[in-house]
Amino acid sequence: MNHMNILVTGAKGQLGQELKSLSALHPKATFYFTDVEDLDILQLEQVQNFVVEHRIDALINCAAYTAVDKAESEQELCMQINAIGPENLAKAAAQVKARFIHISTDFVFNGNSYVPYTEMDAEDPLGVYGSTKLRGEKRVVQAYPQSVILRTSWLYSSFGNNFVKTMLRLGKEREQLGVIFDQVGTPTYAHDLAQAIMVILGSDDERYTPGIYHYSNEGVASWYDFTKAIHEIGGVDCKVQPILAEAYPLPAARPHYSVLNKAKIKSIFSIEIPYWRESLKKCMALLNEEIENKNNR
Numbered sequence: 001m002n003h004m005n006i007l008v009t010g011a012k013g014q015l016g017q018e019l020k021s022l023s024a025l026h027p028k029a030t031f032y033f034t035d036v037e038d039l040d041i042l043q044l045e046q047v048q049n050f051v052v053e054h055r056i057d058a059l060i061n062c063a064a065y066t067a068v069d070k071a072e073s074e075q076e077l078c079m080q081i082n083a084i085g086p087e088n089l090a091k092a093a094a095q096v097k098a099r100f101i102h103i104s105t106d107f108v109f110n111g112n113s114y115v116p117y118t119e120m121d122a123e124d125p126l127g128v129y130g131s132t133k134l135r136g137e138k139r140v141v142q143a144y145p146q147s148v149i150l151r152t153s154w155l156y157s158s159f160g161n162n163f164v165k166t167m168l169r170l171g172k173e174r175e176q177l178g179v180i181f182d183q184v185g186t187p188t189y190a191h192d193l194a195q196a197i198m199v200i201l202g203s204d205d206e207r208y209t210p211g212i213y214h215y216s217n218e219g220v221a222s223w224y225d226f227t228k229a230i231h232e233i234g235g236v237d238c239k240v241q242p243i244l245a246e247a248y249p250l251p252a253a254r255p256h257y258s259v260l261n262k263a264k265i266k267s268i269f270s271i272e273i274p275y276w277r278e279s280l281k282k283c284m285a286l287l288n289e290e291i292e293n294k295n296n297r
């Protein structure tokens with residue numbers, strides 16, 4: 001990678017922290033890791049000034065409103081963070097012709113399919129979170145058609161709070177758990193997504209192709225399968241029962257099927273994608289190390 005000044009917004013989230021941990025592998029790049037307290041993506045002027053002052057060559061937007069259920073009662077805030085904020089960043093990137101990578105979600109689809117979704121498939125989000133993320137995509141493309149939008153799914157990491165950590169904790173606390181088995185998608189290790197982002201950013205001008213791309217780990221799973229794998233790898237002894245989503249009502253509806261087809265990103269950027277179970281093992285090995293280090297202190 002040639003020298004680049006890279007701005008990462010929402011850097012305290014799962015994906016932002018994964019990018020931070022990868023940044024050491026890119027000594028030629030200067031990274032600016034910011035979160036809402038240093039750079040609020042809702043403040044257009046502040047964002048534009050930052051990009052100009054620091055001569056930013058590339059922006060990676062990891063900032064988002066990700067509380068899917070809470071979003072149902074916080075529509076306006078969710079819309080601001082997931083649609084207006086990304087539009088502001090796209091405008092700032094356009095002004096200096098920087099590369100802009102924005103992250104979106106499998107929740108832009110309604111889940112009625114039974115084959116993996118491609119970038120050509122029609123969107124039809126079921127809830128406020130998905131609708132605002134879709135609006136964000138559209139605003140980004142309109143403000144800066146040269147943007148790259150990566151849709152991903154079911155993110156987890158050794159950083160932040162996520163499904164893996166919740167299921168490990170619940171599995172240790174309880175003898176029995178009911179977990180949904182009629183929602184199928186692909187768990188994605190944020191570390192793998194961060195690596196893919198760096199490959200895209202580092203690609204030469206000929207290869208760098210703006211547009212929407214799907215990225216998740218390989219394979220498919222229900223939340224039930226995901227939980228069984230987490231417990232198996234983590235050596236947790238808990239009886240997990242498959243339950244229907246209708247037996248566990250939540251404020252936001254979720255797609256029953258949201259597997260993403262990754263053919264486009266694999267072919268254009270020559271990205272190799274790991275199988276979800278292999279990545280889960282890597283993440284859980286790190287979590288184990290952290291627990292052991294804490295216990296030895």
Ligand SMILES: NC(=O)c1ccc[n+]([C@@H]2O[C@H](COP(=O)([O-])OP(=O)(O)OC[C@H]3O[C@@H](n4cnc5c(N)ncnc54)[C@H](OP(=O)(O)O)[C@@H]3O)[C@@H](O)[C@H]2O)c1
Binds near residue numbers: 009105
């Ligand atoms: N998590 C998933 O399962 C999932 C699935 C599919 C797609 N995605 C997408 O993947 C991307 C990364 O997700 P993630 O799980 O890493 O998110 P995350 O952990 O929720 O991190 C988002 C970060 O953005 C910050 N933020 C919120 N408002 C901001 C603002 N106005 N200005 C600057 N920063 C702001 C948040 O701060 P606060 O915590 O203080 O609000 C948080 O640190 C997002 O675009 C998300 O929509 C996530």
